Structure formats: structure tokens, C-alpha cells
Amino acid sequence: MSEVLYLVCMARPRTFDRDHVLHAAERQFRESGYNGTSVDDISAATGLGRGSLYAAFEGKHGVLVQAMTGYFSRLGNVPAKVLAGPDDGALERLHSYLLRAVHGVPLADDVPPASDRAAAACFAGKMALEIGASDAEVQRIAAECFSVLVTAVTECVRAAQRNGDIDPDADAEDLAYLLLTVIRGTDVVGAYGHSPARLTQIAESAFAVLPRTGRR
Amino acid sequence: MSEVLYLVCMARPRTFDRDHVLHAAERQFRESGYNGTSVDDISAATGLGRGSLYAAFEGKHGVLVQAMTGYFSRLGNVPAKVLAGPDDGALERLHSYLLRAVHGVPLADDVPPASDRAAAACFAGKMALEIGASDAEVQRIAAECFSVLVTAVTECVRAAQRNGDIDPDADAEDLAYLLLTVIRGTDVVGAYGHSPARLTQIAESAFAVLPRTGRR
DNA sequence: TACGTTATTGACTGTTCAGTACAAAAACGG
């Protein structure tokens, strides 16, 4: 055969932006859930044909996994960034984070406050609750997302403790788990149809009950 | 014809127990979600043929709605019963309820502590999060479940306030929403794969941060 | 301009889906 080893040879470049496609798929999964979304839905939402989808990712499940990974790498470090800073303002950063988080998770700088409820809930959490019990990989990614949040919030609580705002006897990690459980809980409560004002109130209550220094 | 008007004539009675069937369907929906459950799955889980299913309920969606309604009427009044009582023990009842709720919602008297995680999460909450955004009826039923919980917990918080255990200046309903948000949140956190011990810790933390009388 | 390579496209496959139709069987009062 005349195979002359064309080692350096460019082929047709892909015309879509990978991250953009995964983000569109994420929106679709958010809206309809995993089992409620068909490959055609993904195809329509992303503009990619079925063939391209199977070539670039690995079928429906591959799209989900990579969309979750993309979600994580896009927003996973936002809370840490938002919560980091001098001990002085730690409590206020925690307060501000809580209020924002219940309305549209790790808000990126440019992302609007949350178009609707479905877009606000934690993507990883929603997928974990739907299929995490029977999909170890999904559960793993979701757990990783949450773990990063726990670390960031714990660190901020510790900062507030150092600054004398939060009771130094309290376990910082326990408080972090509590606050993040509240945030995840608002995803469910929001799904019941409660108003944003109610969710804000819940976040304020959670902040208000934090054990402050010198109160007892 | 020889139609002699047999007006009074009993026909074949159904052999299955309606509530039992709906409970089995609930377990299936819990395990696989709504969109992840096929009518054949329901048929297998309940032991009923398709014909009987469509005759007794109204297709898949009808089974879900009636299973949720059954869930509500089966367990909806349990929290109120568990939380009701003299002001004296209100705080302890709240404590006990919190601890039990995170491991397997409105525990009935005979129901074991929760076979697995999927069985522990609130059925209404899980369905609401999966399809509530596009299914008004499901959202309505779920919201009704939650509303009853809020009422029961609020009442218990008020009792604890009257007894001097909880800060009387705190808004009882706000605290109830907060506690219930924590409970719902543990459904999500549990889906991440966290241990029951962790969920217990979260519940204990939530209880510990409740504003007590005379602390400030 | 011709070639190798990869992306894209849309049609195709066999399967599974929700819902319907229907015949057979079962259980009751008479």
C-alpha cells in the first residue's frame, strides 16, 4: 500500500466549543433531569448532531459525567475565592455567601442571580439525588464538589473564630456541614415552590443562629 | 332476549390492597426516580398487571400522584403526633424528631430506622426536585406535605418557647423552616454518600445552635 | 490539485416506552 506515514497532517477541526456544549447540556439535564433528557434533547440543546456527540463524548452518560466535571471545574473554586480573605471580614463573607448561595449556587462573577429555580439548585446535588444511588461515578463527582465546599466554608468559619466573631469552642467543620446542608436544603424547599424571599429568610435564620462569641 | 334485569348483582372484588400496591410503587419510584421507572417496573414491583394498573389508577402519572397522596396520608400526621405534647418536653421532642428525621423521614412506629439511604429521603421532596418544576400537581402535593411539617415543628418550637427553653424573641416559624431545611438538606448530603454518623452530627449541630433562653 | 485525517451529518437499527384493546377467568347474588 502507499501508506507514506503522514504523521504531521491536520484534519478537519471541530467547529464547536467543548465547554460551551457541556454547559448547554448541563442546562438541559438541570431542566429535565437525567432520565428525563433524551439524546435528541441534548442534541437540540447543544446544536450538535448525534454522531458528534458520540464521537466527542461517550454517549449520554459520558455527556453527563463530563458536564458535571465541567461544572465542577467552572464553579468549584468560586466559593473558596469568595470566602477567602482576612479574618476581619470572614463573618460578613460567610453571611454574603449564604445569601447568594441559596439563590443560585456558587455564583460566578458574570452569572446573573439565577434565571429560575431549576437553574439555581446545585447541579451535582440534583444529579446525585436522582441517580447517585445507582451511579457511583456521578455520586463520586458530586461528593467531590461538596467536599471542596466544606473545606472552603470550614476555613472561613475558622477565620471568623480567630477574629472573635464565632464561638471558638464550636467545631468549625460541623458548622460548615450544617450551613452547607441548609444551602442544599433550600434547593429542595425551592422545588416545593417557595418564594425567593422565603429562601432568603432561611439563609438569614441560619446565619443568625450561628454561635457567636461571648453570648453564653 | 332474556334479560331479566338482575339489578342487584355483585361482581368480582379486587384481590389487591390498594394501599399496599401504592406503597410498593412508592418504593420503586424512590429507587429509580419517576422517569427512571417504567410501567413494567411498577407492574413487577406491585405484582399487578398493566390492565389492572390502568383500571385502578390512571397510568404512570396517576400511580405517582396517588402514591404521593398515600404517602402523605400515611405519614403526614406522624410528625404532628410525635411533636405534640406538654410544653415541658417540647425541646426534647424536637431534638428526638430531628435525629430521627434525618435518617428516615416521618418514621412510623413500626417502620425500621431506614433500610437504605434511598428509602430515607423524603419521597415528596425527591419527586418535587426531579419533576416538580414541570409538574404542578406533584409540586402541589409535595408543598402540602412540607406545609404540614412546618406547622407541626412551628407549634413545637412555640411550646419550647413557652417553657423557657428557646429564646422567646426568635420567630418560631423561621426556626421551623430552618430546621426542616436542614432535614431536607440531609437528603441531598446523604445522596453524596456521607455516613449516617455524619448526618446525625449535622442534626445535632442544628439542634445545638438553636437560640436558647438567657444565653445572650 | 490530490491525499490523509478527522469532524460532521442524517439516516438506520433494534429495543423499550406508555398506553390501549380484548379475551379469558374469577367471584359474587340469585
Place this chain on the structure above:
DNA sequence: CCGTTTTTGTACTGAACAGTCAATAACGTA
């Protein structure tokens, strides 16, 4: 034992499903 009504299981239907594939298009290189 009979007539009636309901249950019950099965077979069917058209649509939707996930996944595959061959043909075509677009590129850098020679």
C-alpha cells in the same frame, strides 16, 4: 348452576429511545 360485572394477563401499537454507521465535508500538507 346462571348471569353479570370486574379483574387480570397478554398481545398489540405507534412513538421515542440509545446507540451505530457510512457518506460527506473541511482542513494541513505535499
